[in-house]
Amino acid sequence: MSSNLNFAPLLHNITPERVVFCYRSDDADSLEIANYYKDARDIPLANFISLPCSDEQYISETDYISTIEMPIISALSGLGNKFTSSGQKEIWVIILGYNVPIAFYDMSDPYADPYDSNNLIAIASRLHRLGQVRFNKFSNFTYDRKDFQFFSMNDAENIFITAVLNGPNKSIVKKLIDRSIVIDNEQYITGKIYIDPYGKKSTTDQIDYQNDILDFVNNELTNLGLDYELTVKTVNNVDPMVRFFQHDSFYFGWFTPRYSKNLFLDQSEKRVFLYNADNDSAANIKSNFDVNGSDPWCNIAINLEKGYACCAGNVSNSDEDAYLRPRPFFEALHQGSTIGEAFLFSSPYVDWKTILIGDPLMVVNFLSPLPDNQNTHITTLSNNEVIRQIKESIEEALAYGFRQSRITSEINQNVVNSNNLSEEIYLLGPTTEWFRQKSEETQSNLFLRAINTFTQYIFKTTGLSISDWLIRQNEKISFFFNEVLGSASLPTNFVYSEGQWQYEISYIHPRQTREYIYFEIQVASNKGFTNILVNINSSESIDGWKYENEKFHFTQLSLDGFPSNFSGRRVRFISPTVNYLTRTELYYIRWRAIDTNNSAIIDWQVDSKRLIIKR
Amino acid sequence: MVYSALISPSRFTYYANQFTEASRAGLESARSIFASIALVDNVNISTFGVLTDAVVAMNSLSVALRSSYEFIFTNQYSTQPMESTFLGLSNHILKMSNLSINEYVSNNDLKVSSTYAKLSRIYGNVIDNSNIDLDL
Numbered sequence: 001m002s003s004n005l006n007f008a009p010l011l012h013n014i015t016p017e018r019v020v021f022c023y024r025s026d027d028a029d030s031l032e033i034a035n036y037y038k039d040a041r042d043i044p045l046a047n048f049i050s051l052p053c054s055d056e057q058y059i060s061e062t063d064y065i066s067t068i069e070m071p072i073i074s075a076l077s078g079l080g081n082k083f084t085s086s087g088q089k090e091i092w093v094i095i096l097g098y099n100v101p102i103a104f105y106d107m108s109d110p111y112a113d114p115y116d117s118n119n120l121i122a123i124a125s126r127l128h129r130l131g132q133v134r135f136n137k138f139s140n141f142t143y144d145r146k147d148f149q150f151f152s153m154n155d156a157e158n159i160f161i162t163a164v165l166n167g168p169n170k171s172i173v174k175k176l177i178d179r180s181i182v183i184d185n186e187q188y189i190t191g192k193i194y195i196d197p198y199g200k201k202s203t204t205d206q207i208d209y210q211n212d213i214l215d216f217v218n219n220e221l222t223n224l225g226l227d228y229e230l231t232v233k234t235v236n237n238v239d240p241m242v243r244f245f246q247h248d249s250f251y252f253g254w255f256t257p258r259y260s261k262n263l264f265l266d267q268s269e270k271r272v273f274l275y276n277a278d279n280d281s282a283a284n285i286k287s288n289f290d291v292n293g294s295d296p297w298c299n300i301a302i303n304l305e306k307g308y309a310c311c312a313g314n315v316s317n318s319d320e321d322a323y324l325r326p327r328p329f330f331e332a333l334h335q336g337s338t339i340g341e342a343f344l345f346s347s348p349y350v351d352w353k354t355i356l357i358g359d360p361l362m363v364v365n366f367l368s369p370l371p372d373n374q375n376t377h378i379t380t381l382s383n384n385e386v387i388r389q390i391k392e393s394i395e396e397a398l399a400y401g402f403r404q405s406r407i408t409s410e411i412n413q414n415v416v417n418s419n420n421l422s423e424e425i426y427l428l429g430p431t432t433e434w435f436r437q438k439s440e441e442t443q444s445n446l447f448l449r450a451i452n453t454f455t456q457y458i459f460k461t462t463g464l465s466i467s468d469w470l471i472r473q474n475e476k477i478s479f480f481f482n483e484v485l486g487s488a489s490l491p492t493n494f495v496y497s498e499g500q501w502q503y504e505i506s507y508i509h510p511r512q513t514r515e516y517i518y519f520e521i522q523v524a525s526n527k528g529f530t531n532i533l534v535n536i537n538s539s540e541s542i543d544g545w546k547y548e549n550e551k552f553h554f555t556q557l558s559l560d561g562f563p564s565n566f567s568g569r570r571v572r573f574i575s576p577t578v579n580y581l582t583r584t585e586l587y588y589i590r591w592r593a594i595d596t597n598n599s600a601i602i603d604w605q606v607d608s609k610r611l612i613i614k615r
Numbered sequence: 616m617v618y619s620a621l622i623s624p625s626r627f628t629y630y631a632n633q634f635t636e637a638s639r640a641g642l643e644s645a646r647s648i649f650a651s652i653a654l655v656d657n658v659n660i661s662t663f664g665v666l667t668d669a670v671v672a673m674n675s676l677s678v679a680l681r682s683s684y685e686f687i688f689t690n691q692y693s694t695q696p697m698e699s700t701f702l703g704l705s706n707h708i709l710k711m712s713n714l715s716i717n718e719y720v721s722n723n724d725l726k727v728s729s730t731y732a733k734l735s736r737i738y739g740n741v742i743d744n745s746n747i748d749l750d751l
Contacts, residue, residue: 408637
């Protein structure tokens with residue numbers, strides 16, 4: 001349990017024993033900050049790592065390896081971390097302390113200027129993948145996991161949480177630690193979230209980034225229960241800016257790389273986290289304010305008298321697709337993640353350019369509870385989803401009933417057509433009676449009450465007739481369902497085409513990778529799948545393929561494939577006309593997941609239940 | 616032309632499979648409707664505007680689905696015409712070949728489904744395990 005933590009229950013799994021603090025050898029100030037943090041967070045003294053490194057902000061890659069990477073690997077091995085594949089990791093969090101370098105020059109490109117500031121790699125970002133071969137801009141497998149999970153032992157096998165506690169002087173770094181502890185102890189945070197969604201729009205990555213911020217604004221911002229202020233899109237595409245900050249607790253924006261400390265007004269609210277996505281927000285965090293009053297964002301966040309507890313920024317140009325995303329960041333914080341987790345979960349790439357500055361163990365408490373769709377403890381469903389699922393169940397029950405009717409009819413007809421007197425003598429009577437008892441009319445009558453009550457339920461709970469509900473939900477009903485409605489049956493445009501079918505896959509990504517996935521579905525008439533009737537592959541055509549981009553909401557799958565961070569969500573295939581099958585017939589169905597190299601991620605999974613064509 | 620003869624093994628297999636499928640379809644129908652009953656209890660009632668009306672509607676639906684399930688289940692378990700059909704096939708085989716259904720299946724190296732075997736047992740015609748294919 002972290003010390004000084006008076007309010008927040010620990011929902012996450014990051015205990016002080018899992019944190020190491022790296023300080024600079026023979027540097028009394030650096031050690032002082034390490035001790036200050038140890039006292040604040042109760043991390044064990046054994047988790048101090050002394051690094052024989054320079055006090056320069058930027059160092060060569062060679063020096064990085066010899067004075068930072070190797071000493072940390074050695075120390076962590078002593079603390080029980082195994083740096084073999086899938087080795088157990090006792091330590092999950094690495095903090096780089098005061099006066100420890102923040103970046104090294106990338107020497108992977110022999111033709112690049114080794115000391116060009118555009119070639120800086122953030123050491124804290126590299127350390128996310130400590131013990132693994134360096135790979136610039138490596139896809140982060142913990143990024144934006146739609147099925148939220150706290151950082152776990154499983155994650156720790158292949159990734160570390162990292163942060164930097166550094167600044168112009170030790171007094172300011174102590175303030176960073178103090179601010180985090182104060183925020184930890186706030187019953188709930190107050191203030192405003194400032195959002196600047198608009199920046200450049202020249203490239204796909206830039207437009208995607210703007211859209212991702214707007215997605216956060218539309219789908220998450222109001223869940224946090226804080227006031228907010230958005231910049232306004234300009235007509236002439238000039239980058240809009242926040243005029244000034246007052247009562248700000250969060251800032252998340254991009255582009256304009258310099259701002260003035262004077263535009264952050266005095267306030268009583270605690271400043272929690274600031275991020276401006278640009279090339280060099282965190283490139284020079286050892287500096288104090290610029291004399292001309294134009295500073296990188298992280299410098300303002302750190303150095304303000306009433307400054308931010310944490311901030312994030314780039315040490316050099318990362319490309320826009322690597323910028324931190326607000327939605328996974330705030331959703332993770334709202335779930336109760338530490339800010340170190342939230343930063344990791346919102347970073348599309350690691351081994352790259354962006355760092356978190358501040359105490360990674362800080363937790364932020366929001367006044368508003370988690371919305372139902374994010375609360376993993378809530379297992380109830382919305383009324384519309386329940387109506388949809390009941391409709392599907394009734395349609396399936398009807399399809400089996402009418403299947404029985406069809407089969408008994410066929411049996412009876414076969415007896416009649418046999419021309420075998422003995423066969424007819426013994427079978428005609430019972431098969432006729434069997435068919436009579438299972439006729440379509442009988443089957444319809446069995447469901448009459450259920451379907452009538454169901455349509456009344458829809459009206460009483462939604463105020464909509466079944467037809468209006470179907471229109472509103474973009475749904476249809478099966479032919480048999482419509483038959484049972486009798487005089488209340490709906491026009492044919494409300495009824496699924498004969499033979500259409502759909503199949504859903506709940507995909508759990510088994511790899512610790514972030515990649516795109518394709519799905520293959522085979523439908524066969526026999527159990528051995530030697531007589532395949534339908535063979536579909538989402539890498540060849542996305543016709544009919546959808547995935548659950550928001551809970552219970554499906555959207556078209558793209559040709560890129562299914563993003564693995566949507567693991568836990570469903571993929572749905574709705575058969576196009578060419579793949580229609582026979583109504584009430586049963587088929588064997590199986591699926592597999594393949595990667596972009598056409599290798600099986602999950603090999604054929606045969607559904608234990610045959611697919612009935614109910615439409 | 617009408618004749619009287621023992622049915623061929625392929626025709627027996629057709630009947631055995633279709634009897635099995637018809638019997639299973641009835642049970643699957645009941646199972647599907649049963650699954651919907653639990654769904655009613657899973658509604659997030661906090662989303663309802665007028666809670667009382669909604670809860671009354673939920674209860675009505677729950678009762679209607681349960682009643683339909685019982686109705687369908689009972690209907691599927693009134694196996695009399697189904698048993699008569701199974702018995703009819705056995706009697707035809709016995710009359711034309713003097714073989715029990717188990718002997719007929721064994722002699723022709725056929726297999727029946729476990730569903731078929733269970734229903735045969737109801738009217739006293741036991742089919743050996745070796746003649747049952749659990750995959751059918």
